[in-house]
Amino acid sequence: MSLSDLRNALPDYAKDLKLNLDSVLSDAGSPGLDGKQVRVIAVASAIASRYTPLVAAIEAFAAEQLSPEEIAGAKAAAAIMAMNNIYYRATHLIHNDEYGQLRAGLRMNVMANPGIDKITFELASLAVSAINGCGACMDSHERTIRQHEVSAQGVQSALKIGAVVHAVAVTLEQSAA
Numbered sequence: 001m002s003l004s005d006l007r008n009a010l011p012d013y014a015k016d017l018k019l020n021l022d023s024v025l026s027d028a029g030s031p032g033l034d035g036k037q038v039r040v041i042a043v044a045s046a047i048a049s050r051y052t053p054l055v056a057a058i059e060a061f062a063a064e065q066l067s068p069e070e071i072a073g074a075k076a077a078a079a080i081m082a083m084n085n086i087y088y089r090a091t092h093l094i095h096n097d098e099y100g101q102l103r104a105g106l107r108m109n110v111m112a113n114p115g116i117d118k119i120t121f122e123l124a125s126l127a128v129s130a131i132n133g134c135g136a137c138m139d140s141h142e143r144t145i146r147q148h149e150v151s152a153q154g155v156q157s158a159l160k161i162g163a164v165v166h167a168v169a170v171t172l173e174q175s176a177a
Contacts (some may be wrong), residue, residue: 086134117149
């Protein structure tokens with residue numbers, strides 16, 4: 001199914017999601033981001049949202065502007081955050097500071113060369129961390145992004161893409177059940 005087909009499959013009670021999806025996936029609707037960043041964030045967010053038909057549709061949409069290496073970079077952000085968000089959320093939430101002092105010892109080599117530029121990788125990682133609910137990771141990625149002079153509006157746009165893509169995934173999955 002295409003992204004348009006999936007958007008049209010959203011039930012009437014989710015009309016706002018239809019409108020928001022069109023908006024956040026456009027350059028005008030995601031101020032502070034460029035078209036490639038929008039698409040990378042959307043792919044990573046769709047993967048984190050775990051609804052396979054939406055992942056396929058957003059990947060096809062993204063492929064209109066992204067190279068296979070850039071799509072792989074979006075997938076890398078989703079994959080590494082799937083691990084990191086669980087680990088760092090847990091060490092942050094456990095009320096024992098000792099865990100936060102221990103070396104994680106988890107391989108994260110992909111972060112050195114993810115196939116996309118560092119800022120786009122960080123933006124995608126931020127959106128995925130929001131979907132996965134890891135405050136420690138959101139703080140870390142937001143700090144890095146802002147140090148590289150991405151505007152608050154750009155950060156907000158990344159978060160909105162993650163929020164809308166996730167809401168669309170949840171709604172479509174539930175309406176298909």
